[in-house]
Amino acid sequence: MHVLVTGATGFVGGRLVPALRAAGHDVRALVRDPSACDPPPGVEVVQGDLLEPGTLAPALEGIDAAYYLVHSMRAGDDYEERDRNAARNFREAGSDAGVDRVVYLGGLGEDGDDLSPHLRSRREVEAILSEGEYDLTTLRAAVIVGDESASFRMVRQLVSRLPVMVTPQWVGNECQPVAIDNVVAYLVGVLEAPETAGGTFGIGGPDVLTYREMLVRTADAMGRRKPFVVSVPVLTPKLSSYWVGFVTDVPSGVARPLILGLKNPVVVTDDSIRDYVDVDLTPFEVAVEMALAPETQTRQSVPHSSPTAEEHGGRS
Numbered sequence: 001m002h003v004l005v006t007g008a009t010g011f012v013g014g015r016l017v018p019a020l021r022a023a024g025h026d027v028r029a030l031v032r033d034p035s036a037c038d039p040p041p042g043v044e045v046v047q048g049d050l051l052e053p054g055t056l057a058p059a060l061e062g063i064d065a066a067y068y069l070v071h072s073m074r075a076g077d078d079y080e081e082r083d084r085n086a087a088r089n090f091r092e093a094g095s096d097a098g099v100d101r102v103v104y105l106g107g108l109g110e111d112g113d114d115l116s117p118h119l120r121s122r123r124e125v126e127a128i129l130s131e132g133e134y135d136l137t138t139l140r141a142a143v144i145v146g147d148e149s150a151s152f153r154m155v156r157q158l159v160s161r162l163p164v165m166v167t168p169q170w171v172g173n174e175c176q177p178v179a180i181d182n183v184v185a186y187l188v189g190v191l192e193a194p195e196t197a198g199g200t201f202g203i204g205g206p207d208v209l210t211y212r213e214m215l216v217r218t219a220d221a222m223g224r225r226k227p228f229v230v231s232v233p234v235l236t237p238k239l240s241s242y243w244v245g246f247v248t249d250v251p252s253g254v255a256r257p258l259i260l261g262l263k264n265p266v267v268v269t270d271d272s273i274r275d276y277v278d279v280d281l282t283p284f285e286v287a288v289e290m291a292l293a294p295e296t297q298t299r300q301s302v303p304h305s306s307p308t309a310e311e312h313g314g315r316s
Contacts, residue, residue, distance in 0.1 A: 001191065002026045002062055004099075006050065006090070007069030009037050011148040012105060012183060016067065017043055019184045023192070030059045050086035056093035065101040065191055066094060068129060071122065080121045087128040095133035101197055103190055104129050105183070108140045108176070108202055108266035115264055126200075135197035137190050139183075139273070142204060142266035143214070145287040146180030152291055159219045159227055171211045171229060176204030176267045179287035182279050189277030196276050202268035207284040214284070221288040 003020055007013040008029035018040045020027045028044040031037045037045050048055035050070055060066065068090060072079040094102060107122040109115050115123060130136050143151045186203050190196040209217065212229050219226050282290070 001064045002028070003191070004028045004030055004060060004063045004066040005069065006030045006067060008039075008045075010069060011146060011150075012144070012180070012187075013067070013069045014148075015146075015180060015184050016069070016187055019188050020191075023188050025191070028059065028063065050089055051082065053089040053093060056089060057097065060093055060097035060099060063097060063099050065103065066090075066099050067187065068102055068104045068125075071125070080117060080124070083121050083125050084128060087125040091129055091132040099132075099134045101135045101137065101191070102129060102132065103137045103139070103187060105187065106138055106140045108142045108204070108268065109264045110269075119264055119266075137196045137198070138200040139186055139190065140200065140202050141178055141183060142175050143177040144180050144183055145177050145205075145284070145291050147291045149180070149291070152288075155214060155218050156222070156292070159215055159222060159224055163225060163227055171215075174208055174210055174265045174267050175214065176208050177214065177284055177287070178203055178205040179282035179290065181287075181290070182282055185279045186273065186277055189279065190273075193276040196273070201273035202270055203273055204268040204271075205284060205287065206281045208267055209284065217285060218288055221285050222292065 003025045005013050005017055005020070005027060008017050009031055013029075017027055017029055021040055021042055026044075027042070028046055029037060029039055030046055030048045032047065032049050034045050034047050039045055046059045048059045050056070068087070070086060072082045072086075104126060106126045107119045109119045109123070111123070126136075126138050130138075143149070145152050147153075182205060183203065190201075215229060216226050
């Protein structure tokens, strides 16, 4: 199958591209700056920008299926509008090109909940893409555990640098983190499972944890003393993002939407994806150990230096 990957130099896309090649697909990587991409052998690199619709038709020519893995994670109030515009441009170009399937990686969260802006934007992108003239498969994930995940980097560095943490009370909410290798396996697997065309599926690892438990278990995996976590109702996401930006290398503009997302429990309520795609799920502690040893993971492309981080859906 001839496949296009958007966000091919991002956290998820950079791992998906070689996995698709290994599965026997012909892969085309859409990037804004080809000089920043060092793809595996046999991968075609094309220049394009989802915010520049005129660049998309050549990238989608002859494509059977496409992966949509781009989200804006940058300071500013306009990231939701940028995401909407990018999704509309891709929807129209994909429909015009006659693409058969699109696979989108979004975020978990119940539709009836008061979703954070971060998760709400993912759901809006999902709705926009669903209006295209192709079969959309949506996978919804929570925190993706991997060495380049913004969410996991934040957790890891907080555990490393703060023996005592004052956090929002949402730290007691539940989350179902998933290893990056499992996410990639699901992304490849749905393309090979025609029954998933047109479906929406939650994906997660085998463990359901509170964010507090994630901090403690990450400390255990790192051989660190367990942090003392104090949750208070008066700590706002804005204030939290400032101290996260001070203590870690995650910019406050990226940390804020991630912290806002803590207010929503993100747990898989329907695991029907496992009826179609068989993935050997990685326990949280093992996923953390793998993320702490990135040299054991295969990474074939180089990330952008752009201030707009291309994140894989979910809470990456």
